[in-house]
Amino acid sequence: MSANDRVLINQMVEEWRNSRTVPLSFDAAFERFACEHALHGFGLSEEEVEAGVIGGSDDGGLDGVYVFLGNRLLHEDSDILHDSSAASNVESGTQLTLWLVQAKTSATFSEVALDKVASTCSTLLDLSAEESALKVLYADDLIARFRLFKDALQRLLKRHPTVLIKFSYVTRGEANEVHPKVQAKAKLLEAQFSNAFAVSTGEVEFLGPAELWKRASTLPSYTLELPYMESITHGTSHVALVALGDYIDFLSDDSGTIKSHIFDWNVRDYQGNVEVNREITASLLNPDAPEFWWLNNGITIVCSQATSIGKRLSLSDVQIVNGLQTSYTLHETLRERYSTEPSDDVFSRLVQVRILVTADQAARDAVIRATNRQTSVPVASLRATDDIQRQIESYYLEHEWFYDRRKNFYRNQGKTTDRIVSIPLLAQSVMAMALGRPDDARARPSSLLKSDADYRRVFSEKTELPVYLWLSKAQRQVDEFLQTRPEPISRSQYTNLHFHLAMLGATDLVGRVFNRPDFLNNSAREDVFPLPAKLESLWNSLLEQFENFQKERGWGPDKAAKSGEFVTYLTTNLGYGSLRQK
Structure with a gap:
């Protein structure tokens, strides 16, 4: 199968590069392909992938560098870098991620590549390094991406973020046949990342054709199943009471990460540690609190079809258009406990979910507007509708x-x-x-x-x-x-x-x-x-x-x-x- 995986990946890269008005070289196309699928779970747009690509010479052995706060990509003009109130509203313990990608069309994984990345990161992660000295060694874009990460870390110190530094090494070699010396170098690089800061953890992954093929051939699923305890049905739409454990399952992918793509039509991003989210967290952690759905406005889902069989709803073209704050707070607060203690009483508590079935885009837009007009959302935030x-x-x-x-x-x-x-x-x-x-x-x-x-x-x-x-x-x-x-x-x-x-x-x-x-x-x-x-x-x-x-x-x-x-x-x-x- 490995030879076939390589053929399929080559074909996918060729088709992608040739579909462009101005085809890229195969190497440049492979770099972008590798970056996109190394970060598969984040649902980045073409422009977001491109913005993180490090082109030309002096790249320090890195082809892509991306910075995330939680599941959200950071930009040089992101609020947390310029607005102290935005930084103070970030939930304590939120993960700040520096994700590094190296993509080579070679058929092997090499020690030299890992050594080069180790040297680059040792220099660029040094908070005391003078930028004028760095410019002699590295491309401006590379320096700027690391600066973004370091600035975000320093702005968020009072919020005690956790830090993940992850390196995806992508080639056309077999990830399950990496030489023991290369694996040993990867462990050293992980240790270097983990020791970079007191709160950091390091990860290195090897991605070959099989892993790329699996990710590239898996589109984000918009058809999901939602178990419920009770429901009222009118026409084809429903109002359901859903156990918190089942709702967390509904929100999470196989790795436990929240499915950010089902929030694409929501008008606001996650607001972090704001008052309303702190109140949601407090009610979740208090065993004596009233029923959760009594205290919360609930979730609104629009979909094109909903089929109910045995207290399970199968929903097509799912988009959560209202309730992002509740969903993210539930996920952030309870995901780890759910993975270790799924029988905890908190997971049998209920959240109200409205499932509105319509394939009419104008009707969907009207729902998005109506449900969000009830809260203080700036007019510009509703621009997509x-x-x-x-x-x-x-x-x-x-x-x-x-x-x-x-x-x-x-x-x-x-x-x-x-x-x-x-x-x-x-x-x-x-x-x-x-x-x-x-x-x-x-x-x-x-x-x-x-x-x-x-x-x-x-x-x-x-x-x-x-x-x-x-x-x-x-x-x-x-x-x-x-x-x-x-x-x-x-x-x-x-x-x-x-x-x-x-x-x-x-x-x-x-x-x-x-x-x-x-x-x-x-x-x-x-x-x-x-x-x-x-x-x-x-x-x-x-x-x-x-x-x-x-x-x-x-x-x-x-x-x-x-x-x-x-x-x-x-x-x-x-x-x-x-x-x-x-």
């Missing part, structure tokens, strides 16, 4: 593009990766090209729409739908241009400047700077964008201005790219004029 979002999705579908307002919805359907556009990516494209703020697009990848004012500007009903599609196409063209230049660019250059190049392309079409989407109406109608020769000229000018600006200010590339001052400097010096950035 707004009319404008559904209109954009419909318009994209008409043109065989896919607007992923429901995270990974089209990816799980196997749609062409290059034509899937997420809400965050479209927002960044609008901000960079239509509003003239590539600095914000670069600086705020995950927080761009937290301001209601920014959301209304980015997703305005005054903006014509063809402009949104044009912006997505234009950003793809810029990214493809940068990926196919004869002279490869560094990962840091791409991360810092691809939105700036997109802005210059749009500005050049219009002939001057602007900050209103309607300036792009004609370009969208005619479906035009600067040709590769023009993009090459703009790119060279951008690099020259970027270098000059850094020298004049004495700033590093990250700070310069996130600066509105640089945007004004750039457009003024290139003769397009200037606008106030904020």
Whole structure:
């Protein structure tokens, strides 16, 4: 079977790379494939996987670096890094994970690879290391990913997080035939990770074709069974009382991790150690508390079909649209006890679950809105269900593009990766090209729409739908241009400047700077964008201005790219004029 697994994995990687408008090399495609499936349980989007890839030289033996708090991917603009109240609301003991991936197309696992990772981590995990010294040894992107982890750790110290440092070593070799010397080096690396901090634990895993095939061929299940104690049925929908033990089973995958993908349509992320969640925890831990379902508003599930047989509901296309805080708090508070003491009395207590059956997406959206209007959710948090979002999705579908307002919805359907556009990516494209703020697009990848004012500007009903599609196409063209230049660019250059190049392309079409989407109406109608020769000229000018600006200010590339001052400097010096950035 091992030879067949290798053939199947090679075929999957080839099909994935060839489905792209600009195919990657097999090695680059394998790196992304390995990162995606090493982190299979997190349900990362294509853009989230890509953001953690470390490209080019000086990668320290690492092809991917990701940081998670609980089950959530952290970004450089995540609240906990900038808002002390957000950090203080993180539940005590929450796990902070640094996940490292190395992917090689070789047919073996080597000691040298583990030695290189050990050396890299020894240096980059040193909290006293000077960044100027690190820059001599390692790529900017690699340093930035470790900085994100160290910053998060230091911000969360008062919350006493647990720390997991995990290394996934991926090759086309057999994971069950790793040489004893390599296994011994893996144990040493685990010990090094465990000793890095007082609260850290280290793990090393070997992934070969068999493991990759198993993960790659397993889509997240949206069809689940839910046992119940009692239920009321009206039509095809139900209100059920479910034992807490059964509900924890319902939420957990085979490893005991919560199934985050069934919360994709919820309007809010887990809020951590906020008052309402502390009250839920207190009631769970108090054996004398009233019945749990008396004190809790319960869970709302929407699904396309529900079949009840012998007090078990089989639910299709499951999404939990209200009750995320309750679900996560239950899971966080009781999961370990449930694995060791499943007969504890607490697990026979009940939670109320509403199961609403409808295949009508508009009806589902109405349920999401209605159930969440009853709590203090900011308007911008409901963006995925707004009319404008559904209109954009419909318009994209008409043109065989896919607007992923429901995270990974089209990816799980196997749609062409290059034509899937997420809400965050479209927002960044609008901000960079239509509003003239590539600095914000670069600086705020995950927080761009937290301001209601920014959301209304980015997703305005005054903006014509063809402009949104044009912006997505234009950003793809810029990214493809940068990926196919004869002279490869560094990962840091791409991360810092691809939105700036997109802005210059749009500005050049219009002939001057602007900050209103309607300036792009004609370009969208005619479906035009600067040709590769023009993009090459703009790119060279951008690099020259970027270098000059850094020298004049004495700033590093990250700070310069996130600066509105640089945007004004750039457009003024290139003769397009200037606008106030904020």
